[in-house]
Each structure stands twice: as C-alpha cells, then as structure tokens.
Amino acid sequence: MLAIKKVEFNGRLMNASGCYCTTRDDINALMLSQSAAIVTKSCTLKPREGNIMPRYYENSALSVNSTGLANMGFEFYQDMASAVKEITNKPYIMSVAGVEKDENLEIIRRLHNNDIDLLELNLSCPNLAGKPQIAYDIDATDELLRSVYEIDLVAPVGLKLPPFFDTAQMECMSDILREYDVAFLTCINSLGNGLILDQSMKPVIAPRQGLGGIGGSVVKPFGLSNTMKFHEFLPHIPIIGCGGIQTVSDVNQYISVGASLVQIGTELIKKGPGIFKSLSS
Ligand code: RRO
Numbered sequence: 001m002l003a004i005k006k007v008e009f010n011g012r013l014m015n016a017s018g019c020y021c022t023t024r025d026d027i028n029a030l031m032l033s034q035s036a037a038i039v040t041k042s043c044t045l046k047p048r049e050g051n052i053m054p055r056y057y058e059n060s061a062l063s064v065n066s067t068g069l070a071n072m073g074f075e076f077y078q079d080m081a082s083a084v085k086e087i088t089n090k091p092y093i094m095s096v097a098g099v100e101k102d103e104n105l106e107i108i109r110r111l112h113n114n115d116i117d118l119l120e121l122n123l124s125c126p127n128l129a130g131k132p133q134i135a136y137d138i139d140a141t142d143e144l145l146r147s148v149y150e151i152d153l154v155a156p157v158g159l160k161l162p163p164f165f166d167t168a169q170m171e172c173m174s175d176i177l178r179e180y181d182v183a184f185l186t187c188i189n190s191l192g193n194g195l196i197l198d199q200s201m202k203p204v205i206a207p208r209q210g211l212g213g214i215g216g217s218v219v220k221p222f223g224l225s226n227t228m229k230f231h232e233f234l235p236h237i238p239i240i241g242c243g244g245i246q247t248v249s250d251v252n253q254y255i256s257v258g259a260s261l262v263q264i265g266t267e268l269i270k271k272g273p274g275i276f277k278s279l280s281s
Contacts (some may be wrong), residue, residue, distance in 0.1 A: 002260055004238050005092050005156040005183045007117045009261060011036030013276050014083045014249065016097040016215075016242050016265035017120060018042065019162065020273060022071060027080055027164055033273035034280050039263065040077040040178075042097035042122040042160075045107055047073035049206035051127065054170045057160065057196060062216035063266040064196050066127045069097060074107045081115035097122035099131060105147050111154040118155050118183060121148065124162035126192025126213040133192060135162050135173065149180045158184035158240075163191055163222040167229055174216040174233035185264065186228040186240040203213050216266040220244030224257055233259025 002009040011173045014037040022027045022041040030038045049068025057064050061187075071077075075097065081092045094116045098104035104121060123135035123144075135141050148157060159182055177185070190213025196204045203210020223243020231239050241259030245251055246267045254262050268275050 003090075004118060004158070004260075007156075009036045009091060011280060012255070012261050013239075013279055014093075014261065014263055015039055015113055015268050015273075016064070016263035017122065018067060019265045019268045021134075024080065024083075026128040027084065031088050031090070033271065034276040035090070036261070036276075037093055037117075038084060039093040039120060040080070040095050041071045042069060042095040042125065043062065043071045043077045043102055043107070044097065044099055044227075045072040045074060047071065047076070048132060050065045054207050055212070057204040057209055058216065058266060059271065062196070062214055062218045063269065064194055064205055064212040064214055065190065066205050066212035067272045068127050068207060069099065069125060074110070076111045078111055078116065081113050091117040093118045093158075095208075096124050097195070099127050099128060104144065108148060108151055108153065108157070112217070114154065118156045118187060119153070120160050120184075121156045121157055122160040122189070124189035124192075126162070126190060127208070128255060129208055133162050135266050136176050137156040138172050138176055141173070142179075145176070145180050154169075156181075156183035158182060158186065160186040160189055161226070162221070163185050163188040164224055164229075165222070165245075170226065171233060173192055174230065176238070181235075182237050184238045184240055184260075185234070186242055187230055187231055188219070188223045188243050189213065191222065201220060204266075215243070217244040217246055224253060227254055228257035245279075251279060 022237030051068030
C-alpha cells in the first residue's frame with residue numbers, strides 16, 4: 001500500500017485543495033466517495049468570505065478562479081478531522097494558507113488534533129491582492145520553512161507548490177527543500193493571474209480585473225513537467241501530481257513521471273465526487 005510518513009493510502013486519487021472541500025457537506029461528499037483521501041480547503045486563522053462573485057468560470061479547456069481563500073477558519077477543519085475519522089479511516093489532509101505574517105506558524109502551533117494525518121502547507125495561493133505567492137520567493141520560503149519545521153508538529157508537513165517555468169528555479173527550490181523534512185510535495189497549484197475574456201471583451205470573473213488562477217487541461221503540461229523535475233531533484237520526497245487530470249490516461253502520465261498520488265481539481269468541480277469511481281476503474 002502507498003504511504004506518506006506511515007499514513008497509508010488505499011488508492012492514488014484525491015481532491016485538490018479548494019475543490020469540493022470547503023463546507024461540511026463538501027467534506028461529507030468526499031468522505032462517501034471513492035477518493036483515497038480528503039484534502040481540505042486551505043484555511044486561515046479566522047473564517048473568510050473570499051473575493052466578490054462571480055469568482056469561478058470554466059469551459060472545455062480550462063477553469064479560472066479567484067476564490068480569495070474563502071474558508072471556515074482552521075478550527076472548523078481541525079474539528080472536521082474527528083468527524084471524518086468516526087466514519088472512515090481515509091487520510092485527512094488539512095491545507096493551511098495563512099495570509100498575514102506568521103499566520104501559518106500560528107495556525108500550525110495551535111493544531112492539536114491527532115486525527116489530522118498530514119498538513120499541506122499552501123505556498124502558492126495566486127489570488128490575494130497585494131500578497132505575493134511565497135514559493136516564488138526562495139529566501140522567504142526558506143525562512144518560513146525553518147520556523148515551521150522547528151514546531152512540534154501535529155502531523156507531517158508537505159508543501160503545495162506553484163508551477164515553475166524555469167528548471168533553474170525548480171533546482172533552486174529543490175536545494176532549499178532538501179534541508180527540511182518535507183513529507184510530500186504537491187505539484188502544481190493553478191497558474192496564477194491568467195485573464196479570460198468573454199465575447200464582449202469583459203473578464204469572466206469579477207475580482208482583481210479578472211485575473212485568476214488557471215486550472216484544467218491546459219495546465220497539464222506544467223503539472224507534468226514540475227512533477228518530473230521535482231521527482232528528479234528530490235527523489236526521496238513523494239510527489240502528489242496535480243493539474244489537468246481528466247482521464248485514467250492522465251493519471252498514468254503523472255505516475256509515469258514520478259507522482260505517487262494525484263489530485264483532481266477542475267474535473268472534480270465539473271463532474272462531482274463520482275469522478276473518483278470513474279477514474280479508479
Ligand atoms: O482561494 C483561492 O483563491 C485559491 C487558492 Br487559496 C489556491 O491555492 N489556488 C487557487 O487557485 N485559488
């Protein structure tokens with residue numbers, strides 16, 4: 001059976017953070033689905049409403065979102081871990097994405113529930129006005145990870161990375177990550193700050209002049225390349241591949257370049273949690 005730091009996975013598929021995992025109903029639906037694990041919406045110290053609507057759009061090739069970290073606050077997702085574990089022993093992965101300085105550290109320090117199996121620290125939210133994506137700043141990432149891995153952690157911590165478009169950047173990031181006990185890497189988050197216009201030249205989503213994170217089949221080449229290169233640079237760290245998976249063949253492509261597990265985002269939003277059954281068979 002596949003395992004990350006002794007956490008066992010009864011299959012390779014799970015949701016991508018942000019997709020079908022914000023509310024109690026979402027998480028219950030994932031619990032009853034054939035996903036091998038549950039990843040929560042990235043959470044902050046306090047609940048957040050997120051950005052103005054409309055903030056999600058999809059067509060046959062892509063999705064664009066500017067959700068703005070809408071979530072119920074970390075305490076809700078911490079409590080949900082126990083509700084989930086009463087029903088299923090699927091791994092429960094809590095995604096954390098503090099916005100303000102030291103918010104990630106404060107959340108991680110305040111976690112105490114051993115029903116959380118793994119933490120996915122999101123270093124790559126593209127949709128917060130005035131807040132850079134941490135992982136594009138190598139020094140800031142190094143500084144954050146030094147503090148994170150000094151904490152007495154409730155569960156092993158993996159990282160959600162943004163797409164990198166230059167293999168030299170991937171190598172630099174790998175050199176930093178090698179210094180820490182990184183439980184896993186999720187490659188990749190959405191491609192930040194894309195713009196989709198409708199026929200009347202208006203952005204299809206409202207926040208931030210229409211800029212948003214792009215997902216769906218158009219991002220698969222970057223999910224695959226990042227999975228392949230991080231696996232090559234850091235062969236001891238399991239990779240969770242993510243980006244544009246729609247078919248069993250897409251899953252197999254990610255596995256072939258080194259992913260141990262995969263996450264489904266846009267296609268899960270389109271098809272619902274039944275997607276896990278379709279892709280498992
Ligand atoms: O909430 C969002 O706008 C969001 C997040 Br935190 C993220 O990590 N990736 C994304 O596409 N949207």
